[in-house]
Amino acid sequence: MSVQVRPTYEPLNELTVLDVVKPLDFFDASEQNQLHVREIGDGNLNLVFHIESATSKKALIVKQALPYAKVVGESWPLTLDRARIESDALLKEAESVPHLVPKVLFSDSALAVTVMEDLSDHVILRKGLIEGQIYPQLAEDIGTFAAKTAFYSSDFYLHPFEKKEQVRKFSNPELCKITEDLVFTDPFFNIETNDFPAELQPDVDRIWNDKELLKEVAQLRLAFLTKAEVLLHGDLHSGSIFVKSDSTKVIDPEFAFYGPAGFDIAHFIANLALNHLSQNAHAKEPFHRDSIQSYLLQTIEKTWETYRETFTQLWNEKATDPFAKTEGVLESFLQKTFQEAIGFAGCEIIRRTIGLAHVADLDSISKREVELFYKKTALELGAKLIKNQRKLTNITELTDWIRGA
Numbered sequence: 001m002s003v004q005v006r007p008t009y010e011p012l013n014e015l016t017v018l019d020v021v022k023p024l025d026f027f028d029a030s031e032q033n034q035l036h037v038r039e040i041g042d043g044n045l046n047l048v049f050h051i052e053s054a055t056s057k058k059a060l061i062v063k064q065a066l067p068y069a070k071v072v073g074e075s076w077p078l079t080l081d082r083a084r085i086e087s088d089a090l091l092k093e094a095e096s097v098p099h100l101v102p103k104v105l106f107s108d109s110a111l112a113v114t115v116m117e118d119l120s121d122h123v124i125l126r127k128g129l130i131e132g133q134i135y136p137q138l139a140e141d142i143g144t145f146a147a148k149t150a151f152y153s154s155d156f157y158l159h160p161f162e163k164k165e166q167v168r169k170f171s172n173p174e175l176c177k178i179t180e181d182l183v184f185t186d187p188f189f190n191i192e193t194n195d196f197p198a199e200l201q202p203d204v205d206r207i208w209n210d211k212e213l214l215k216e217v218a219q220l221r222l223a224f225l226t227k228a229e230v231l232l233h234g235d236l237h238s239g240s241i242f243v244k245s246d247s248t249k250v251i252d253p254e255f256a257f258y259g260p261a262g263f264d265i266a267h268f269i270a271n272l273a274l275n276h277l278s279q280n281a282h283a284k285e286p287f288h289r290d291s292i293q294s295y296l297l298q299t300i301e302k303t304w305e306t307y308r309e310t311f312t313q314l315w316n317e318k319a320t321d322p323f324a325k326t327e328g329v330l331e332s333f334l335q336k337t338f339q340e341a342i343g344f345a346g347c348e349i350i351r352r353t354i355g356l357a358h359v360a361d362l363d364s365i366s367k368r369e370v371e372l373f374y375k376k377t378a379l380e381l382g383a384k385l386i387k388n389q390r391k392l393t394n395i396t397e398l399t400d401w402i403r404g405a
């Protein structure tokens with residue numbers, strides 16, 4: 001009788017990662033001794049290894065969760081189950097949008113490892129945007145990604161038993177708690193881990209004392225906590241998207257869970273809005289600033305339009321919900337999703353400005369007074385979105401506000 005011994009978890013290094021890779025037969029026998037390994041992780045949480053054959057230049061990526069948040073260290077323990085969630089989410093997303101996610105080649109929940117397609121010929125969207133690049137396919141790809149992953153995971157499409165099984169499978173309490181704290185709670189209170197320049201204190205005080213704003217944030221937070229509408233990526237910022245001119249790939253779904261439908265699209269829009277603001281400082285000349293800013297606003301508009309049209313088409317063709325043909329049901333779902341997305345986007349803009357985890361778009365502005373000016377503007381925009389979410393009915397009203405910020 002043979003006994004299968006499950007590998008026990010230990011953090012990989014540039015040598016031991018080869019023990020994971022070699023048995024996969026991804027590389028030919030002749031390449032196995034000429035593999036070049038680099039740890040390239042630049043995110044907040046995990047190890048990422050790039051393994052390349054010195055001869056054929058074929059490469060793959062091994063991502064491993066650490067039992068703590070890398071950005072803080074061992075004092076912030078964090079579940080390894082996030083690696084299982086990430087690989088399961090990539091596989092689930094690949095069922096509806098295979099061209100928009102990296103291929104998963106192997107995963108092992110005990111080692112907290114996902115082995116995936118190497119996307120080094122792409123760049124991280126945040127970096128590309130800060131440099132002033134434009135990506136013509138981005139809006140259509142992200143609108144399609146968000147609409148298809150939402151519809152196919154929703155009660156509008158799935159049998160209720162299957163939907164509830166998926167909710168159970170993607171239960172992600174520890175990673176959700178990070179979002180509950182870092183996005184929906186800490187930036188709105190005087191919490192030690194908030195991070196902002198002292199000069200912003202009067203603007204931050206205004207947020208902390210704005211009762212109308214806090215009431216709206218409490219409702220958005222409750223929606224995040226309680227609405228298991230669709231399977232979300234859960235952290236769809238511009239650092240979670242790889243791009244090149246003719247391709248978009250959404251990576252890093254370790255925050256995936258069932259939540260409110262507007263959440264992913266909100267985070268994408270918020271991060272484009274932050275880049276839009278920062279272009280006032282980054283763009284080398286006014287002509288270039290105007291063209292990248294107008295590209296960003298068009299991208300926001302087209303992303304929402306693509307989401308709305310794709311979701312509507314799937315609804316008309318495939319919805320199983322008994323009320324699918326009842327007049328106004330789809331429209332009211334989309335309107336609620338849109339308005340909630342405006343509020344979530346406001347929270348993301350505020351937390352990326354004064355919370356624990358910032359964005360390079362604003363933080364890399366070299367002149368201090370310019371950085372402060374645009375951070376104040378970001379806080380004003382975020383608060384305006386949160387307080388006025390229910391007044392907006394059209395995406396161009398939102399882009400008008402971002403343009404005018």
Ligand SMILES: Nc1ncnc2c1ncn2[C@@H]1O[C@H](COP(=O)(O)OP(=O)(O)O)[C@@H](O)[C@H]1O
Binds near residue numbers: 043047
């Ligand atoms: N499939 C991939 N191909 C190439 N590089 C990758 C891939 N996945 C991740 N990376 C690199 O590793 C970095 C961190 O990955 P990410 O999944 O965002 O980690 P974290 O969960 O720690 O934020 C990315 O910014 C990118 O540079």
Ligand SMILES: CSC[C@H]1O[C@H](OP(=O)(O)O)[C@H](O)[C@@H]1O
Binds near residue numbers: 069179182235
């Ligand atoms: C300590 S986690 C902070 C922050 O990091 C995550 O992003 P990423 O893993 O892409 O770097 C997520 O946005 C969390 O809110």
